Amino acid sequence: MALIVQKYGGTSVGSPERIKNVAKRVSSWQAKGHQVVVVVSAMSGETNRLIALAKEVQAHPDSRELDVIASTGEQVTIGLLSMALMEIGVKARSYTGGQVRILTDSAFTKARIVGIDEGNIKHDLDNGSVVVVAGFQGVDAAGNITTLGRGGSDTSAVAIAAALKADECQIYTDVDGVYTTDPRIVPEARRLETVTFEEMLEMASLGSKVLQIRSVEFAGKYKVKLRVLSSLEELGQEGPGTLITFEEDIKMEQPIISGIAFNRDEAKLTVLGVPDRPGIAYQILGPVAESNIDVDMIIQNVGHDGSTDFSFTVPRGEYAKATAILAQVKGHIGAREITGDNKIAKVSVVGVGMRSHVGIASKMFRTLAEEGINIQMISTSEIKISVVIDEKYLELAVRVLHKAFELDQVPA
Amino acid sequence: MALIVQKYGGTSVGSPERIKNVAKRVSSWQAKGHQVVVVVSAMSGETNRLIALAKEVQAHPDSRELDVIASTGEQVTIGLLSMALMEIGVKARSYTGGQVRILTDSAFTKARIVGIDEGNIKHDLDNGSVVVVAGFQGVDAAGNITTLGRGGSDTSAVAIAAALKADECQIYTDVDGVYTTDPRIVPEARRLETVTFEEMLEMASLGSKVLQIRSVEFAGKYKVKLRVLSSLEELGQEGPGTLITFEEDIKMEQPIISGIAFNRDEAKLTVLGVPDRPGIAYQILGPVAESNIDVDMIIQNVGHDGSTDFSFTVPRGEYAKATAILAQVKGHIGAREITGDNKIAKVSVVGVGMRSHVGIASKMFRTLAEEGINIQMISTSEIKISVVIDEKYLELAVRVLHKAFELDQVPA
Numbered sequence: 001m002a003l004i005v006q007k008y009g010g011t012s013v014g015s016p017e018r019i020k021n022v023a024k025r026v027s028s029w030q031a032k033g034h035q036v037v038v039v040v041s042a043m044s045g046e047t048n049r050l051i052a053l054a055k056e057v058q059a060h061p062d063s064r065e066l067d068v069i070a071s072t073g074e075q076v077t078i079g080l081l082s083m084a085l086m087e088i089g090v091k092a093r094s095y096t097g098g099q100v101r102i103l104t105d106s107a108f109t110k111a112r113i114v115g116i117d118e119g120n121i122k123h124d125l126d127n128g129s130v131v132v133v134a135g136f137q138g139v140d141a142a143g144n145i146t147t148l149g150r151g152g153s154d155t156s157a158v159a160i161a162a163a164l165k166a167d168e169c170q171i172y173t174d175v176d177g178v179y180t181t182d183p184r185i186v187p188e189a190r191r192l193e194t195v196t197f198e199e200m201l202e203m204a205s206l207g208s209k210v211l212q213i214r215s216v217e218f219a220g221k222y223k224v225k226l227r228v229l230s231s232l233e234e235l236g237q238e239g240p241g242t243l244i245t246f247e248e249d250i251k252m253e254q255p256i257i258s259g260i261a262f263n264r265d266e267a268k269l270t271v272l273g274v275p276d277r278p279g280i281a282y283q284i285l286g287p288v289a290e291s292n293i294d295v296d297m298i299i300q301n302v303g304h305d306g307s308t309d310f311s312f313t314v315p316r317g318e319y320a321k322a323t324a325i326l327a328q329v330k331g332h333i334g335a336r337e338i339t340g341d342n343k344i345a346k347v348s349v350v351g352v353g354m355r356s357h358v359g360i361a362s363k364m365f366r367t368l369a370e371e372g373i374n375i376q377m378i379s380t381s382e383i384k385i386s387v388v389i390d391e392k393y394l395e396l397a398v399r400v401l402h403k404a405f406e407l408d409q410v411p412a
Numbered sequence: 413m414a415l416i417v418q419k420y421g422g423t424s425v426g427s428p429e430r431i432k433n434v435a436k437r438v439s440s441w442q443a444k445g446h447q448v449v450v451v452v453s454a455m456s457g458e459t460n461r462l463i464a465l466a467k468e469v470q471a472h473p474d475s476r477e478l479d480v481i482a483s484t485g486e487q488v489t490i491g492l493l494s495m496a497l498m499e500i501g502v503k504a505r506s507y508t509g510g511q512v513r514i515l516t517d518s519a520f521t522k523a524r525i526v527g528i529d530e531g532n533i534k535h536d537l538d539n540g541s542v543v544v545v546a547g548f549q550g551v552d553a554a555g556n557i558t559t560l561g562r563g564g565s566d567t568s569a570v571a572i573a574a575a576l577k578a579d580e581c582q583i584y585t586d587v588d589g590v591y592t593t594d595p596r597i598v599p600e601a602r603r604l605e606t607v608t609f610e611e612m613l614e615m616a617s618l619g620s621k622v623l624q625i626r627s628v629e630f631a632g633k634y635k636v637k638l639r640v641l642s643s644l645e646e647l648g649q650e651g652p653g654t655l656i657t658f659e660e661d662i663k664m665e666q667p668i669i670s671g672i673a674f675n676r677d678e679a680k681l682t683v684l685g686v687p688d689r690p691g692i693a694y695q696i697l698g699p700v701a702e703s704n705i706d707v708d709m710i711i712q713n714v715g716h717d718g719s720t721d722f723s724f725t726v727p728r729g730e731y732a733k734a735t736a737i738l739a740q741v742k743g744h745i746g747a748r749e750i751t752g753d754n755k756i757a758k759v760s761v762v763g764v765g766m767r768s769h770v771g772i773a774s775k776m777f778r779t780l781a782e783e784g785i786n787i788q789m790i791s792t793s794e795i796k797i798s799v800v801i802d803e804k805y806l807e808l809a810v811r812v813l814h815k816a817f818e819l820d821q822v823p824a
Contacts, residue, residue: 016468050488056428058495065498068506069491072484076462079481083470086477094480098510099555143511 002167003035003125007135007157010044012172012231013077016084021231023084025172026130028235030090035125037164039135039157040081042073063108067137067147070109071097074134074153082132091129095120097137097145102156104138104146111138111146113155116163133160154215162222169224170241171211176230177242178203178210180407181260185395188408192258194245199258202350202384211244219244256353256360257405260398261384263346266296267319268377268388269312269326273336276308283333284310287325293318297346297379297386307336311377313388316342344376345394348386349401361385367404373397414579415447415537419547419569422456423586424643425489428496433643435496437584438542440647442502447537449576451547451569452493454485475520479549479559482521483509486546486565494544503541507532509549509557514568516550516558523550523558525567528575545572566627574634581636582653583623588642589654590615590622592819593672597810600820604670606657611670614762614796623656631656668765668772669817672810673796675758678708679731680789680800681738682723685748695745696722699737705730709758709791709798719748723789725800728754756788757806760798761813773797779816785809 006026013019022038029036041047050069054061061069078094085092100120104111121131135153138146148155154171161169177191178200195203197220201213210228219226229241274280281300288295297313314322319342326338354360364385368375373396377388389397402408418438425431434450441448453459462481466473473481490506497504509516512532516523533543547565550558560567566583573581589603590612607615609632613625622640631638641653686692693712700707708725726734731754738750766772776797780787785808789800801809814820 016465019469053428053488054492054495057431057492058499062495062498065491065494065506068494068508069488072487075484075487076465076481079477080466080469082477082480083466083474086474087470094477096480096557099557145508145511 001033001035003037003164004029004168004170005037005039005157005161005164005166006170006172007039007153008041008172008231009153009174010041010046011174013040013042013081014044016080019077019080020084020087022081022172023088023090024235025231026081026085027088027090030130037121037125037131037133037160037166038081039133039153039160040074040077041135041153043077046073046076064144067108067111067145070147071134071137071145074136078132078134085130085132091127092132093124093129094132094134096134097156098139098143100133100160102133102138102159104140104148106140106142106144106146108144108146110149111140113138113148113159116159118160118163121160121164152212152214154212155218158215158218158222158224158226161224162218167225168227169219170227170229171215172229172231173210174230174232175210175228176233176239177228178244179259181398181402182262185398186260186402186408189402190408190410191239192242193240194243195258196245196352198383199350199352200244202348202381203259203261216244220246256357257349257351257407258353259350259407260401260405261348261350262394262398264391264394265316266313266344266346266388267316267322267340267342268344269314269319269322269338269340271310271326271330271333271335271338273307274310275334276306280308280333281310283329284326285312287329288312288314288322291321291325293322293325297377297388299377299379313344313346313377341376343391344388345391345397346386346388347394347397347401348384349405350384352383354383354385363404364401367400368397371396371400413445413447415449415576416441416580416582417449417451417569417573417576417578418582418584419451419565420453420584420643421565421586422453422458424584425452425454425493426456428492431489431492432496432499434493434584435500435502436647437643438493438497439500439502442542449533449537449543449545449572449578450493451545451565451572452486452489453547453565455489458485458488476556479520479523479557482559483546483549483557486548490544490546497542497544503539504544505536505541506544506546508546509568510551510555512545512572514545514550514571516552516560518552518554518556518558520556520558522561523552525550525560525571528571530572530575533572533576560626564624564626566624567630570627570630570634570636570638573636574630579637580639581631582639582641583627584641584643585622586642586644587622587640588645588651589640590656591671593810593814594674597807598672598814598820601814602820602822603651604654605652606655607670608657608764610795611762611764612656614760614793615671615673628656632658668769669761669763669819670765671762671819672813672817673760673762674806674810676803676806677728678725678756678758678800679728679734679752679754680723680725680756681731681734681750681752682721683738683742683745683747683750684721685719686722687746688718688720692720692745693722695741696738697724699741700724700726700734703733703737705734705737709789709800711789711791725756725758725789753788755803756800757803758798758800759806759809759813760796761817762796764795766797767794775816776813779812780809783808783812 082092135156226244494504547568638656
């Protein structure tokens with residue numbers, strides 16, 4: 001008998017029919033002799049509906065009251081799922097975040113979990129109940145309702161799994177696992193049996209949005225075994241999904257590269273001919289950060305003739321705003337010219353194996369060169385190499401890299 | 413400076429626009445120097461939507477989980493109204509039933525209030541905030557969410573007013589007070605300045621659905637000053653509404669009759685020729701009550717020849733069910749015949765003054781006789797006389813009685 005925490009997202013509980021399907025899936029796990037805690041999101045569309053309603057009343061909604069409103073989405077789902085379980089003969093009991101009690105700080109709309117009282121849940125599990133918990137929400141020390149921010153239901157599930165010392169935390173999504181890359185671009189893309197937490201972090205931040213990045217960090221920190229599974233597969237025919245592992249658990253034959261991630265939502269800005277002096281990076285990026293624009297890659301090359309070129313990427317939707325800011329500061333920083341391009345894409349190869357293997361970067365660059373794809377920017381971390389290329393080559397680049405690193409082959 | 417508890421129903425908060433109007437009205441009371449606690453219902457239609465959703469998942473929804481779901485309706489409204497208040501510069505803070513804490517028993521979907529912690533509310537009022545509380549809901553000793561049943565928001569408001577020792581509890585509705593009868597039937601119907609609790613109870617149970625009967629009982633018990641007001645009147649041009657008073661407060665010139673109530677939703681059943689022996693009433697009504705049919709009037713006349721006739725009224729929607737039950741027990745009780753009529757209506761004259769005045773009944777009967785309206789059943793209490801008549805005469809009966817008792821005249 002194992003203790004399993006399962007999380008179902010908004011699409012999986014998007015209608016009464018789908019909620020009934022989730023109930024059957026939960027029931028099948030309990031029937032195997034497991035204790036099951038289920039964490040659910042709001043029905044798809046519901047959170048957006050509630051936020052829109054709030055904005056009709058107050059253009060910039062008060063964050064405490066917004067949490068009071070938004071948290072009702074999950075509260076409806078826990079009641080419905082508990083009913084659906086009872087309807088098929090499974091004992092069930094719902095809990096809001098406050099009822100569990102999932103204690104958070106008081107940072108409304110983006111609260112952090114501080115602690116979880118696991119007593120109520122354990123008591124119900126021992127009585128043979130499935131426990132259904134509202135994700136995304138908690139309560140602060142003063143009893144105010146808080147929410148964890150978008151995607152917080154994944155984090156709720158991992159935190160509850162950690163508090164209960166669950167055997168596994170299963171995240172149900174609309175895909176059956178983590179893939180070597182997007183199967184819509186590379187049909188040969190292969191589901192990974194395992195992927196490390198670090199790789200998952202790089203993949204998530206690079207646009208493979210299977211799991212919320214905070215939940216992955218949380219799971220890594222508390223050593224929660226995390227598995228990505230599909231909520232769409234027929235009962236009795238479920239695949240094993242993808243297990244997120246710790247590096248030390250991995251077999252030696254782990255492939256060097258685990259996957260190819262990419263992000264189309266990028267634009268690049270370059271400040272040409274800036275004086276190569278201390279503080280110049282801050283003078284350029286300070287005003288950008290103050291405008292709440294997320295800067296992703298930052299590249300500054302060695303200067304020559306006392307001047308240097310400085311490039312960075314921003315979300316494509318912020319391109320115009322960022323360009324306007326640079327135009328304002330151009331004179332002040334003494335730059336020669338500002339250029340930019342919002343038709344770029346970022347492609348990354350990710351894998352913990354590259355730590356102990358040389359030649360990954362050169363293989364990546366050669367593969368792209370053979371196809372005539374020009375590399376505009378390069379950035380590396382310990383377990384990933386990212387390049388910025390012309391957006392029109394994105395699919396081609398992903399395909400050839402996937403093949404070059406033999407990701408379509410099942411590792412020996 | 414007074415402490416006022418206001419309650420706004422589902423129609424008054426039915427849209428973002430209406431919620432903004434409520435905020436302005438609340439703000440106008442605070443601007444006069446009063447402390448204001450506002451109790452709100454779910455936006456109109458919301459509770460029905462949630463219950464329908466629950467029934468899609470479980471035909472007979474589990475009552476604990478139904479309360480988890482239904483209580484979200486009011487939770488959304490408190491957030492929205494608090495935001496609307498802040499938007500016009502009024503400090504505001506929302507509370508769910510559990511946050512207040514409105515402690516109830518554990519009778520899900522029809523819980524009774526056991527106690528109210530007024531500490532949080534008082535603290536916020538003293539800080540200059542308007543306090544916005546979710547009506548209709550509470551929490552039991554174990555922390556489960558409960559609801560008070562339909563119309564429970566009125567009860568919440570009265571209970572909070574009692575706990576806070578508020579100077580007045582104002583119930584905002586879509587009418588500007590309690591009328592001598594329905595103005596749609598009698599255009600001369602007049603708003604009452606005051607009406608006693610007992611009259612209000614009789615009026616409410618007879619179909620003048622301005623206030624929930626439980627809230628009136630509650631207000632009477634805890635001596636809460638209750639006022640019915642309109643939420644539709646222009647700000648600055650509000651009328652005084654109707655104050656619900658205690659009998660001892662009333663002036664001697666109080667009119668004998670306060671109003672004419674009526675109810676169209678009735679059907680009558682008669683069991684003819686039943687043996688006139690002890691226990692027969694129970695044998696007839698026992699099976700009806702066991703089927704959860706609400707019996708209203710019950711009439712049994714003196715028997716003759718060892719047999720008697722027994723009549724009662726039920727809600728019209730239960731007529732077929734009640735008829736079928738009587739058909740089943742007819743042989744067992746030895747009745748001669750079962751008859752019925754679902755085209756009847758009940759008309760009542762109500763007034764505390766009739767306690768000290770004779771001749772009210774005869775005046776009522778004469779007035780109806782002069783119009784050729786046959787009386788089918790009569791039932792009386794200390795402060796009301798009800799008659800059952802053919803439904804087609806209902807409007808006529810209400811009009812002539814309203815005139816006969818001079819309800820269109822302002823009392824001297």
